[in-house]
Amino acid sequence: MKNLWSDIEAASILNDDLALRVYTSRLLGKEESLVLHGGGNTSVKSTVNDIFGEKIDVLYIKGSGWDLKTIEKAGFSPQRLKECQKLAALPELSDSEMVKQLRLALLDPSAPDGSIETLVHASIPFKYVDHSHADAVVVLTNSPKGLEKLNELFPDFLILPYEMPGFDLAKQIDQAVKAGHLQGKNGIILKSHGIFTFADCAKKSYDLHIAAVTKAEEAIAKLRTAPRQTAEVKAIDHLALAKIRRQVSDLRGAAVTVNLNQSPLAVGFASRTDVASISQRGTLTPDHSIRTKRTPAVIGEDLVADLQEFKKNHEAYFKRNSSAEHTILDPAPRWAVWKNNGLLSFGVTAKEANQIADIAAHTADGIQDSEALGGWQPLDEKNLFNIEYWELEQRKLKKAGTKPMLQGQVAIVTGAAVGIGRKCADDLLSHGACVVGLDISPRVEDLNSVNSRGIVCNIGDEEQLKAAVLKTVETFGGLDIIICNAGIFTAGEYVENLGLDTWERTLKINLTANQLLLKYSIPFLKVGINSAVLFVGSRNVGAPGPGAAAYSVSKAGLTQLARVLSMELAPDGIRVNVIHPDAVFDTELWTEDKLKRSAERYGMTVEEYKKRNLLKTEIKSTDIAAVCTAMVGPLFNKTTGAQIPVDGGNDRII
Numbered sequence: 001m002k003n004l005w006s007d008i009e010a011a012s013i014l015n016d017d018l019a020l021r022v023y024t025s026r027l028l029g030k031e032e033s034l035v036l037h038g039g040g041n042t043s044v045k046s047t048v049n050d051i052f053g054e055k056i057d058v059l060y061i062k063g064s065g066w067d068l069k070t071i072e073k074a075g076f077s078p079q080r081l082k083e084c085q086k087l088a089a090l091p092e093l094s095d096s097e098m099v100k101q102l103r104l105a106l107l108d109p110s111a112p113d114g115s116i117e118t119l120v121h122a123s124i125p126f127k128y129v130d131h132s133h134a135d136a137v138v139v140l141t142n143s144p145k146g147l148e149k150l151n152e153l154f155p156d157f158l159i160l161p162y163e164m165p166g167f168d169l170a171k172q173i174d175q176a177v178k179a180g181h182l183q184g185k186n187g188i189i190l191k192s193h194g195i196f197t198f199a200d201c202a203k204k205s206y207d208l209h210i211a212a213v214t215k216a217e218e219a220i221a222k223l224r225t226a227p228r229q230t231a232e233v234k235a236i237d238h239l240a241l242a243k244i245r246r247q248v249s250d251l252r253g254a255a256v257t258v259n260l261n262q263s264p265l266a267v268g269f270a271s272r273t274d275v276a277s278i279s280q281r282g283t284l285t286p287d288h289s290i291r292t293k294r295t296p297a298v299i300g301e302d303l304v305a306d307l308q309e310f311k312k313n314h315e316a317y318f319k320r321n322s323s324a325e326h327t328i329l330d331p332a333p334r335w336a337v338w339k340n341n342g343l344l345s346f347g348v349t350a351k352e353a354n355q356i357a358d359i360a361a362h363t364a365d366g367i368q369d370s371e372a373l374g375g376w377q378p379l380d381e382k383n384l385f386n387i388e389y390w391e392l393e394q395r396k397l398k399k400a401g402t403k404p405m406l407q408g409q410v411a412i413v414t415g416a417a418v419g420i421g422r423k424c425a426d427d428l429l430s431h432g433a434c435v436v437g438l439d440i441s442p443r444v445e446d447l448n449s450v451n452s453r454g455i456v457c458n459i460g461d462e463e464q465l466k467a468a469v470l471k472t473v474e475t476f477g478g479l480d481i482i483i484c485n486a487g488i489f490t491a492g493e494y495v496e497n498l499g500l501d502t503w504e505r506t507l508k509i510n511l512t513a514n515q516l517l518l519k520y521s522i523p524f525l526k527v528g529i530n531s532a533v534l535f536v537g538s539r540n541v542g543a544p545g546p547g548a549a550a551y552s553v554s555k556a557g558l559t560q561l562a563r564v565l566s567m568e569l570a571p572d573g574i575r576v577n578v579i580h581p582d583a584v585f586d587t588e589l590w591t592e593d594k595l596k597r598s599a600e601r602y603g604m605t606v607e608e609y610k611k612r613n614l615l616k617t618e619i620k621s622t623d624i625a626a627v628c629t630a631m632v633g634p635l636f637n638k639t640t641g642a643q644i645p646v647d648g649g650n651d652r653i654i
């Protein structure tokens with residue numbers, strides 16, 4: 001492992017304890033095989049003057065909710081060191097009480113809670129303490145050959161048996177320090193958990209950490225009997241993927257999105273003949289079990305039966321290990337081995353799914369490494385249960401807040417580069433959905449984020465439409481919502497002079513493209529979650545005018561398509577509705593000039609023209625987007641086949 005310390009970068013902060021702490025914490029955080037997504041913790045002991053001018057010993061410890069990769073000074077909780085040391089010396093203390101007492105020991109009431117390992121850091125009599133769950137270290141401690149070598153490899157480390165993080169671990173370390181067991185040592189290796197290094201200098205503690213992990217990596221390379229297995233990606237069965245997502249969502253009681261990992265290592269792991277055994281033994285380091293549960297599901301030919309099996313196993317595991325104070329968690333897996341296909345990770349947000357995917361990938365690698373060292377033997381079930389069902393985690397469960405309306409749902413919006421379509425995409429995102437925007441304009445790629453993708457797509461091209469639907473399923477695991485917004489407005493020609501090209505192009509984009517999009521989406525909508533389709537029609541359907549035959553006919557056809565679809569899809573619980581907007585002028589179709597000319601034709605000012613409706617109100621694209629979101633959301637769960645005007649009131653429609 002590369003040592004990333006740079007004398008140049010550190011030169012300006014050598015006299016600032018906390019700045020140095022931030023710097024080397026980030027160096028650790030950069031390395032995924034040391035810490036992942038909030039894992040690991042670091043601290044520095046220093047002094048500050050309080051408001052009375054008295055010197056106080058302070059322990060700056062990584063605050064919970066902060067990630068070492070991006071931590072700042074504000075991410076370290078300033079704790080009164082002496083109070084922490086007194087707490088660690090208590091004969092017993094519940095973890096909930098410990099968290100409360102640590103809150104009271106803060107020098108800044110607005111600081112985050114200190115890491116659960118605060119008291120461990122307080123007990124270690126060195127200025128800088130670095131702690132990670134380094135893959136290489138846990139691979140060694142979780143395999144027979146690695147364990148055998150541990151004492152020989154790390155004579156300068158105190159090697160301790162596993163102890164529950166929190167007060168129990170603090171107690172173990174406090175006693176070891178007081179018994180003088182840390183004398184002459186550069187660090188501690190906690191079996192099945194991770195590694196601590198410490199020194200009075202930030203650089204030295206970091207150097208020791210990297211050197212120890214490098215030594216572990218080199219030992220693994222030397223001792224291993226086989227390389228990690230890799231395999232090539234198979235073609236994806238998109239419908240099976242969407243069905244898995246649906247089953248997992250049902251088990252979780254919430255829509256989930258899916259991260260599909262088909263890297264050669266992921267497929268290699270999923271193709272191992274022993275995967276059903278080695279994947280079921282436990283996690284790489286105990287705190288992963290809070291995010292990933294103790295084991296993944298293993299999905300083969302019969303996905304429904306395999307996920308039911310996971311549920312049954314989880315319930316039996318709970319029964320075996322729980323006592324009266326425990327509440328069972330949902331029985332949905334957080335990740336799965338999809339036999340011969342790769343790894344699947346599930347999250348109620350794309351962020352959660354991606355974080356779990358990182359942990360799953362490191363776990364699969366670690367399992368393969370330990371297998372090559374004589375067999376993967378992680379922490380036992382009871383101890384992992386105690387972490388997964390930790391009192392602090394159970395408390396969080398009871399405090400869980402409300403979730404965004406469309407959380408975990410997956411939507412496609414057509415014509416999403418600008419205008420109404422873009423506003424729809426933004427509005428769906430703000431309500432928690434994952435969104436794929438389609439548009440012929442490359443500007444749609446501005447949409448790319450963790451929760452969204454912009455795909456350049458000519459919806460007039462059947463193959464491109466089909467590919468976009470499949471890409472959506474690959475990216476987020478399924479498809480629940482479609483907003484058919486894209487369309488072209490053609491006018492100015494009476495039927496007598498209407499060119500065939502205008503007629504055919506308008507019908508192709510405004511009508512046929514939507515029929516095709518639905519054709520390829522319906523199999524996925526059928527296994528979606530609260531599936532809903534919304535067509536953006538037009539006031540023109542109910543109140544046409546002269547000179548826009550192609551446009552009016554295409555939108556009327558679209559409305560009829562929606563009515564037929566609402567009947568065809570009702571048995572599968574899929575809703576299909578239409579909105580008819582009118583006079584939305586805040587889009588790129590309308591320039592100031594164009595508006596002025598149109599207003600003049602009616603003998604109105606631009607302001608009057610914009611509000612040319614019964615309510616005398618201006619209709620904005622955000623208004624349309626808000627109605628679209630509402631209609632695909634739970635508010636309209638009992639409505640299908642409906643047509644809703646969003647036009648400020650029009651006497652021809654009424």
Ligand SMILES: [Zn+2]
Pocket residue numbers: 040117131132133165193194
């Ligand atoms: Zn730890």
